[in-house]
Amino acid sequence: MHLVSYMKRDDDDTLKDEDLQSLVRLCGKSILYLPSEYAPGSLVLPTCFRATAQYLVQHAGDTRGVFRIPGSVRTINALYDHYCVAAGEVGASESTIRNPNLPAHIRVGTHDVASTFKRLLAGLPGGILGSLGLFDALVGIHSQLRGDPEFTRTKQTKLRARLIALAIGAVGSQFRRELICAVFGLLCLIGRTAEKAPREDEHGRPLPTGDLMGYSALGIVFGPLLVGDLINCYAMRLAHPEGGLVLFPVTPPAGMGAGCGGGMGTLVTGGGGGSRTLTVDKIHVANRIAEMVITHWREVVKHMRSLEVLRMSTGALGGGGGGGGGLESRGQSLVDPYPAMMLRPSVSESFVIRKPAEWG
Numbered sequence: 314m315h316l317v318s319y320m321k322r323d324d325d326d327t328l329k330d331e332d333l334q335s336l337v338r339l340c341g342k343s344i345l346y347l348p349s350e351y352a353p354g355s356l357v358l359p360t361c362f363r364a365t366a367q368y369l370v371q372h373a374g375d376t377r378g379v380f381r382i383p384g385s386v387r388t389i390n391a392l393y394d395h396y397c398v399a400a401g402e403v404g405a406s407e408s409t410i411r412n413p414n415l416p417a418h419i420r421v422g423t424h425d426v427a428s429t430f431k432r433l434l435a436g437l438p439g440g441i442l443g444s445l446g447l448f449d450a451l452v453g454i455h456s457q458l459r460g461d462p463e464f465t466r467t468k469q470t471k472l473r474a475r476l477i478a479l480a481i482g483a484v485g486s487q488f489r490r491e492l493i494c495a496v497f498g499l500l501c502l503i504g505r506t507a508e509k510a511p512r513e514d515e516h517g518r519p520l521p522t523g524d525l526m527g528y529s530a531l532g533i534v535f536g537p538l539l540v541g542d543l544i545n546c547y548a549m550r551l552a553h554p555e556g557g558l559v560l561f562p563v564t565p566p567a568g569m570g571a572g573c574g575g576g577m578g579t580l581v582t583g584g585g586g587g588s589r590t591l592t593v594d595k596i597h598v599a600n601r602i603a604e605m606v607i608t609h610w611r612e613v614v615k616h617m618r619s620l621e622v623l624r625m626s627t628g629a630l631g632g633g634g635g636g637g638g639g640l641e642s643r644g645q646s647l648v649d650p651y652p653a654m655m656l657r658p659s660v661s662e663s664f665v666i667r668k669p670a671e672w673g
Contacts, residue, residue: 330436333488341360345357345358345363347370351498362433368415374502376423377526393429440538447484448544451480451605454473478617508528532601
């Protein structure tokens with residue numbers, strides 16, 4: 314309900330539905346610094362994202378209910394309007410470009426900044442990921458490795474992390490890749506603090522932990538923000554429903570509009586007893602995907618460094634829905650500080666094909 318209350322003035326919502334390149338042009342760009350285990354390097358973001366994220370890095374770790382407890386509507390609107398005004402006036406964006414931190418004249422709390430950060434993400438076309446292609450890949454990573462007896466838990470974690478790193482690296486827009494790294498790095502930092510918090514005091518008595526924002530709680534909050542309204546256009550099939558959430562992604566044609574579906578997906582399954590129709594909550598699927606990425610993020614960062622993901626410039630997964638591939642097509646005209654590089658060879662164990670001895 315609080316989301317509706319601070320999305321009230323559409324005529325003043327200058328930043329809504331603007332892609333990342335446009336936000337850089339309107340609000341400027343700044344560099345976000347995360348601890349080394351949560352990001353593969355420094356990240357260039359639109360200043361509105363950098364200022365709110367950097368504040369949360371410094372203050373949100375020990376704040377209970379962050380992202381879940383709403384902030385002050387007045388303060389959220391004041392913060393948002395600060396960047397809208399800068400975007401709407403010629404030359405006014407210099408104030409945000411030169412100051413990568415939050416405006417000093419607005420008194421804020423952590424919940425206020427967290428709610429503003431979520432509002433900025435909600436205004437991005439295509440959400441955090443920017444396209445159904447990347448969401449499609451993450452659904453496949455989550456589903457196809459689930460419960461495979463061939464993998465131990467450690468191997469499964471490393472394999473998932475490497476595939477997630479490759480999927481993000483295939484996104485065509487440098488801005489989009491760095492935003493994804495910033496969001497999940499921040500969420501993993503906050504979630505890990507909650508996961509490591511003691512559950513009992515020195516006398517063995519349980520401590521109140523219901524308002525801690527661990528990986529699962531953050532996944533529930535940010536799952537709906539992964540691809541925004543594009544989730545309505547996402548179709549999927551279910552195989553062996555008795556085994557849990559095992560999905561085969563079926564991405565619809567690119568021309569389908571944002572209203573081509575709903576929160577529930579119709580799933581047709583086959584088996585010995587014939588086909589039957591099931592339904593699945595797409596938002597629940599998105600929550601599980603967000604939790605997976607947050608949980609594996611520190612391992613993902615290791616693979617990103619070895620693969621130099623932030624330097625990739627190929628767009629195998631496309632960049633629709635908000636600046637996915639336009640930056641490279643314009644010759645990196647806005648900002649892409651890294652030169653184009655090919656994907657490095659895998660650092661994992663090499664696979665050698667040998668001719669069977671009976672072939673002579």
